[in-house]
Amino acid sequence: MVDVEKAPGAGPREEPVRRADAEGCLAVAVRIPVRIVALVLVVPVRMVWDALAVVGRFLRDTVLRPVGRALGWLGRALFVWPLVALWRYGVVPLAKGVGRLGNVLLVVPAVWLYRWVLTPAGHVLARFLTWVGAVLAAIGRGLYAGLAWLARYLLVVPGAWLYRWVLTPVGHALARCGRGLAWCCGQVARGVGLVVTGAGFVLYWTVRVLLVLPALAVWRWVLVPVGRALAVVGREVADAVGHAWRIAGHVSRAVGRFLGTLLRWTVVEPVRWVYRSVLTPVGHAVRDAVLRPLAEAGRGAGRAVRQALASARLSVRQARADVRRMLFGEPAERQPVDRREPSAAETRTLGSSTTALTKD
Template identity: 70%
Template sequence: MELRKQPPESPASAEAAARPVHGERRPAPGGGCLVAAIRIPVRIVMLVLVLPVRMMWDALAAGARFLNDTVLRPVGRALLWLGRAVFVWPFVGVWRYVVVPVAKGLARLAKVCVGVPAVWLYRWVLTPLGHGFAWVYTRVLVPAGHAVVRVLRAVGAGFAAVGRAVYAVLGVLARCLVVVPAVWLRTWVLAPAGRALAWCGRGLAWCARMAVTGIGIALYRVARVLFVLPAVGVWRWVLAPVGRVLAVVGREVRAALGHAWRVAGYVSLAVGRALGTLLRWIVVEPVRWVYRSVLTPVGHVVRDAVLRPAAEAARGVGRAARRALGSARASARQARADVRRMLFGEPAPVRAADRREPSVAEGRTLGSSTTALTKD
C-alpha cells in the first residue's frame, strides 16, 4: 500500500503523453470494435508486404546515389566539357574571328559603296528635284486645282438643285401610290387577321401545355414508384452500410501502409547500419591496418632508401650534363670566333662618336670641386 499521494497529472504532461512519437499518427479514439479487429491484422500484413519493398527501395536509392556521385556526375562533366569543346568553342571562334571581322568589313564596304553614294544622290540630286517639284506644286498645280474646284462646285450646285426637285416629285408619288395603300392594308386587313391567328395559337398552346403536364405528372409518379423508391432503398439499406465498412477498411489500410512504411524504414536503416559496420570490420579496417602498418613503413623505406638517392643522382647527372653542354657551347663559340678571325681577319675597332656633352665619368657635378672647369 502506498501511503503517499500521487501528484495530479498536469495538462502539459497529458498533452506530451498524447503527442505522437517519431511522427507516428495516433488513430482517432472511439473507433469501435470493428476498427480494432481490422487494424492489427491489416498492419501485420502491410508490414510483411512493405518491408521487402522498402529495403529494396533504400538499396536502390543508395546505389543510385553512389552511381551518381562516382559515375554519372563525372561522365556528365566530361560530356559537358567535350560538348563545349566540339560544338560551342568552334562556333565562338568562328563568330569572333571570322563572322564579326567579315561583317565589319562588309559594313564598311556597304557604307563606302552604297551609303556615301546614296547620301550624295539624296543631297545633290533628289533634294533639288524635290524643291523644284514643291515649287511647281505650290506655284502651278495648287492655283489650277482651286480653279477646277470652283468650276466643279458651280456645276455641282446646278445638279443638286435639279436632283432636289426630282426627289421631291418622286417622294410625293411614292407616298400617294405606295405608303398610303400599305398603311390602309395593315390597319384594316393584316392587323385583325394577325390578332385572330395569335388568339388561336394561344389556345392551342394552352391545350398542348395541359396535355404535356398531365402526361409528365403521370410518368413522374410511375418512374418514382418503379425506379426512385427502389434505388433509395438500395442506397440507404445496402450501399451506404457497405460504403461505411469499405471506408473504415480503406482508412485502416492507408494508416497501416504509412505505419508499415515508417517501420520498414527503421528496419532498413538498422539493416543498412549493420551491413555498413560489417563491411567496415571485414574490409575497411583490415585495409586501413595494412595501409598504416605495412604499406606506409614500406613506402617510407622505399622513399628514403631508393627514391631520394635516385632523385639526387638524377639531379647530379642533370647538373653535370648542363655543365658539359655549357662547356661544349662555349668551345663551339670560341671555335667559330677563331675561324672568323682566320678567314676575315680581326674586326675593325669601333670608333666612338664625338659628343658635345662629356662622358658619364667626366660629367659635371654641383657638390664637388672637380668640375669640368677645374679638373686636370
Template identity: 60%
Template sequence: MDLQKPPPPPPPRPDGCLVVAIRLPLRIVVLVLVVPVRMAWDALVVAGRLLRDIVLRPLGRALLWVGKALFVWPLVALWRYVLVPVGRALAWLCEVLVVVPAVWCHRYVLTPVGHAVAWLARAAGAGLAWVYARVLCPIGHALAWLAAGAGAVLAALGTGVYTAVAWLARHLVAVPARWLYTWVLAPAGRAVAWCARGIGHLLGLLVTGVGVALYWIARVLVVLPALALWRWVLAPVGRFLAVLAREAGEAVGHAWRIAGRISRAVGRALGTLFRWIFVEPVRWVYRTVLTPVGHAVRAAVLRPVAAGLRAVGRATREALTAARDTVRQARADVRRMLFGEPRQPAAVDRREPAAPDARTLGRSTTVLTKE
C-alpha cells in the first residue's frame, strides 16, 4: 500500500531578496488600485441582480405570455381545428378517388393482362428454345468443324514462315548487335563512368571545403555572439520580467480577495444603515398602525359583506335548484301525457333465495340443504 501512494509534493523554493523587495510595494500599490474597481464591480453585480429579479424576469414572462397568445395559441388552433380536419378530408378523398380505383385497376385489369403477357412470353421462349436446339446448334457445329480445319492448315503454313523469319533475324540482327555491344559500347561506357566518378569526387571535395569554411565563419560571426547575447543579456532580463509578472499576478489576486472582503463589509454596513433608516420604520408603521386598521376594516366591513354575499349566493343556488327541479318535473309530465307511462321492466327469476333464507355465517347449511 505504501508503494501505491503518490510522491509528496516538492518543498517550495525560498524566495530571493529581490522577490521580497518587489512583493510588498507592488501589493500595496495594486491594493490601492483594485479596491475601487472591486467595489464598483460588486455594486454593478447587485444592481444587475435587482434589475434581473424586478424588471427583466417579469418582463420576460409577460413577453412569453404575449408570444404564446399571439403566435403559439393561434397556430395550435389553426392546426387543431383547420389543418387536421382538412388533412383528414383530403386523405379520405385521396383514398376514395385514387387508392380504391388504383387497387381495383390492379386487381381486375393489370393482373389478368400481366398473366396473359407472361403466358405469351413463356410460349415464345419455348419456340425459340426449339429453334435453337433443332436448327442453330447443328449449323454452329458444322461451322466450328470447318473453322477448326482451316485453322490447322493456317497453323502448318505459319510454322514454316516463322522458322525462316527467326533464322534471318538471328543472323542479320541479333549477332551483329551483340558484337557491337561487347566490343564497342561497353568499353566506351566504362570509360565515361570512370571519368564521371572522378569529376564527382573532385566536386565533393570542393563542396566539403567550402561548407566547412562557411560553417566556421557563421559560427564565429553569428552563433557565438547570439549565444552570448542570450546567455548574458536576454535570459536575465526575461527572468526578471517573469518574476515581476508573477508577483504582479499574485498581487492582483491577493488585492482582489482583500477588496472583496472590504466591499462585503461596506455593503453590510450600508445594508444595516438602510434597514435602520427605512425598513425598521416601515415595519413599525405596518405592525402598529396598518395591521390594527386592517383588522378593524376586516371585522367591520369585509366579513359582513362576505357573509351577505354568501347568503345571496346560497339563495341563488337554491332558487336555481328549485327551478331546475320544476323544469325537470314539467318535462316528465309532458312526456307522460304524450307517450304514456313508461313500461316497467319485468321481474326475472334469478333462482336466488330471499333475504331471510340466505346463507348465514357460522353454519354449514345452505338454503338448499335446510329442512
C-alpha cells in the first residue's frame, strides 16, 4: 500500500458537479415528457392535499380541540376525581385501619411468639441436634473406615490384578489389529478421494461452461444496461415528481391566496363593515336608551325591596320583643358577681388581709 499525504493547505475534497451536457441522450429524451405528465397529474393531487390540510386544521382548531378538552374535563369529573376521592378518603384510611389491626392481631403476637417461644425452643433443639450430629459423625467415621478396608481388599486389589494381567495384554492385541485395519481403510479412502476429485473437476467445468459463463454474459451485456436505463428513467421520474410537487405547491398557494382574498372581500369585509357601521351604533343606542335605564330601574327596585325587607324584619323583631314582655315581663337584670378582688383604691400587701384566701 502507498500512503498518499494531503498537500499542505489543501481544503476538503469537493464533489464533482454534474454538467447538463454530460448526461446521456436517454435522460434528455425522458425528462421533458415525464415532467409534463407528472405536472399534469400532481397539480390536482397537491391542490386536493392542501385543501384537505386546511380543512383538517380548521376542524382541529374549531371542533376536535374543544371537544377533546370537554371530553377530558368530563373524564376527569366522572372517573379521575371520584377515584382520587375514593382513594384518599376510602382506600387509604381503610388500609391504615387494616394495617393497624393486622399489626395488633398478627405482628405483635407473632413477635412475642418468636421471641419467647420459638427462640428458646430453637436454641434447645440446636443443642440437641449438635449432640446427635457429633454422635452420628463418630459412628459414620467408624463405618467409613470399615467400608474402605473392605472395598480395598474386595474391589481395588482384584481389579488391579485383572487390569494388569488380563485387560492390558488384550488391549495391546486389539490396538495392533486396529492399526492394521486403519491402514487398509486409509488406502481405500485415498482411492475414493481421487475418484471424487476427478468427478468434481469435471462437474465444475461443466457447470462453469453451461451455467456460469452464460449467466455472466447475460448479466454483463443485458441486465446491467437495462438496469442503468431503468435507473435513469426512475431518477428522472423521481426528479419530475419532486419538481411537479414543488410547482403544484406554488400553484396551490397562489390559488389559496386568491380564494382567501376573494372570501375576504366578498364576505369578511362586508360583514365587518356591517358590524362596525350598523350593528355597533345600533347596539350602543340600545344600550344607552334601553339597557342602562332598565338596569338603573332594576337596581333602584332592588334597593327599595331590600329596604322594605329590612324594615319588615325590624318591625317583626320589635313585635316579638313586645309580645315577650307582655307575656313574661321584663327580664331580670344580672347581678354583678363579687370576685373578691380588691378595689383600685386599696393596695394589696403581704401583711394585709385583702387576699382571696384571708379576706372574710
